[in-house]
Amino acid sequence: MITLLKKEMKLTASPVSYLFILFGLLAFLPGYPILIGTFFLCLGLFQSFQSAREANDMLYTALLPVAKRDMVKGKYMFCIVIELCYVILTTVPVLVRMTVWSDAAVYRSNALMNANLVYLGFVFLMLGLFNLIFVGGFFKTGYQFARPFVAFIIVAFFVVGIGETLFHIPALSALNAFGFTHIGLQAGVWLTGTVAFTWLTAVSMCRAIKRFERIDL
Template sequence: MTSNLLYKELRLAAHPNLFIFALMGPLVLIPGYPYMMVFLFSLIGNFVNLMYTRETNDIYYTTLLPLKRSEVVLGKWLVLLVSQLVTILFSIPFAFLRLRLFSLPNPVGIEANVAFYGFGLMIFACFNFIFLTSYFQTVYKVGTSFLKGLFFATVLAVIVEVSVHFPMLTWLDTVTFAGQLKQLPILAAGVLIYVVAMWGAYKVSAKRFRQVNL
């Protein structure tokens, strides 16, 4: 059932911009660029996708299928999950390539290192919980839900980019092997927060969507 839901979402309901914004990993090759934008662009892609869902009445169509309300939520939840995993996995080769091409550090903010991905997962977690739980209260107010989630995600991204300029936090910006080993707890925390937030987002969204009168 899960694979069928995802297949339906990606082949029938997904907006092309979802895939475009999920493939912003090469941005880490730009010198002097705020690399947290890689994650923020992914959020925009998911916003456009759910806005397209509203315009095509896909939620209403999906509820007419032999599916539970919770499975309708699961389909959109899976698209969010898969697109964000693609964003991360697609960017990793370019992060390695950056280390080979550029010797100078990123003057704007954090490097594309282990801590970068840990914080990126936290940004995704923050946005997903707010965005999905707000969206499934009505399944129509996509813009309002997006702005709520984007605000907190952007604040977190700015904090991360600025924090590495403080002397006591410069270890977050290192790309050496030993330095990135030190950053592993941040990555682990990011994974844990992401898993918990996604589980919570699904449960709360499914509960709220059961009360929606389409």
């Protein structure tokens, strides 16, 4: 499986997938809908699927000594690695904004979503939905990616909308906590996002394997 992952990274991946990990640093920006950075990461991953199809990667991989199910797992592994790199990178501004810059005026006066653990929970949720809707949708056919990506765009912007709206409801204002205030709630949302990511990805991969086994290449 590691060999397949290396193949995805060296041969198949679009450089854009790596470059767009840097959008994790958007979480430093005040007055910016920071969840959009996660959408950009997904756009970068989409580029890898596009370049893989252009390069006829499925046929090439099928000729290698791997099982058909490994082809699916390889693509998921690649997405998960890129996604986790993004999460690690975007955690840096989150930690900085939660600690040394927690009282910075530009962040305190920010009308949009704050970079805290709740934000990271939403990041995980969006990445899990990408794996479910786009990656899972792609493996229904092994070549069609436009429709699953459009479906993901709709859902992603819905998630961004919810993330940017919820804390404006007075009862839920704690979601936009600064520093370590309401840390229990913050950690709860983060944990829920992490569990959602794991569950959505696992469900998507199991379904994709079953579907792809039935496809004629």
